Amino acid sequence: MKIIYSFNKKGFEADYWTREIAAASTPEYEFIPFNHDPYLDPNLYIRAQLLDNHYYQEHPGLKRMYKDIAQKIQETGADVLLVDTCPPYHPEFLRKLNIYKVLRIADGPMTAYDRDFAYLHAYDHVLYHSPAYSRDMEMAEKLRYCRATNIDFWPFALFDTMFDQTKTEETILSKNRDIDIIFIGAMHLGKMPLIAKVKKAFGHRCRVYGLCSIKKNLYFNARYGFPGWVRPSAFEQYVPLYQRAKIGFNVHNRGDYTVGGYRLFDLPANGVMQISDGGPYLDEFFKAGEEIIGYKDQDDLIDKLHYYLEHNEERKRVALNGYRRVIKDHRFRYRMRQAGELIERGMKRR
Secondary structure (H helix, E strand, C coil): CCEEEEEEECHHHHHHHHHHHCCCCCCCEEEEEECCHHHCCCCCCCCCHHHHHHHHHCCCHHHHHHHHHHHHHHHHCCCCCCCCCCCCCCCHHHHCCEEEEEECCCCCCCCCHHHHHHHHHHEEEEECCCCCCCCCCCCCHHHCCCCCCCCCEECCCCHHHHHHCCCCCCCCCCCCCCCCEEEEEECCCHHHHHHHHHHHHHHHHHHEEEECHHHHHHHHHHHHHCCCCCCCCHHHHHHHCCCCEEEECHHHHHHHHHHCCCCHHHHHHCCCCCECCCCCHHHCCCCCCCEEECCCCCCHCCCCHHHHHHCCHHHHHHHHCCCCCCHHHCEEHHHHHHHHHHHHHHHCCC
8 A cells, every 4th residue: 555645844854754754664555755845834724714715826836736746646656645734735626636535633622623624524534643632522522523434543653763763771761861850842822831830940950942932932031930041952952852851741732632742752762751741641642650640730740840850760660661662652663554554444444
């Protein structure tokens, strides 16, 4: 089976996504990367209505993209088009493609009404990255409520680029770690209150890095009483930083209902003990209490950070358990094979 994997990434991310998608091919499943980012700024179609506007106006970048993906399908003889990260394909274009179409929902409830639910009718199969959705229902129930019936849970995974493959169970924790607490990620407004409280509680012992403009940095410090400057960090720096850290905390925009991002896998793969929100959904990825530690709110997180910094052997035990689990079950190459199997079963259901 030949599967074209369409995604949008830039620079360093685009390179390793392209490389690792192709490298995940097996005798049963050939994965063909197609980066739809270069054709036009994804912000131009970040919402379904915007995409509809550009489709109506026959945006030249969109037309070129559609020509190229149609040509790629024809040249490769692909059986499947798997679309991930900000779908650029208008339903009326997809309707013309004689191929099995799969939508990968990658951002949960934060973008569901912007660019997920509007496209469900245009795809034969929907894969969702987290079972969490809202207080009222889980993602699978929501998708069925939206009349999507051919659905499967397909989590994110650990890319080979995002950890040191020369490390082993015996060596992953051997290096001296001079950063007590770390957070690396985009500084979304919904995450700022918790990050600020942790930073204030631990001062220089907590390092915060990631995607944060000067404007957003100024807002963060003015709004939350100068908890500290967020250091910019390129993706290439993530692994060296994680290898220096003892504990990493994870926070999602809607807490328990958006759990499941790539950081969930990157932290344990680098020997970092992880404390995360996610509540009852953590067990879908790791064994809570053994491979990952959950927290309920800001105060609970701070208490647990203090506890595990003071109990070094317990911290190492959780970190090592998390490392074993992510290497065993959550590497990207394994996840891609799962995608092939899920798609094959989905075809039979259809």
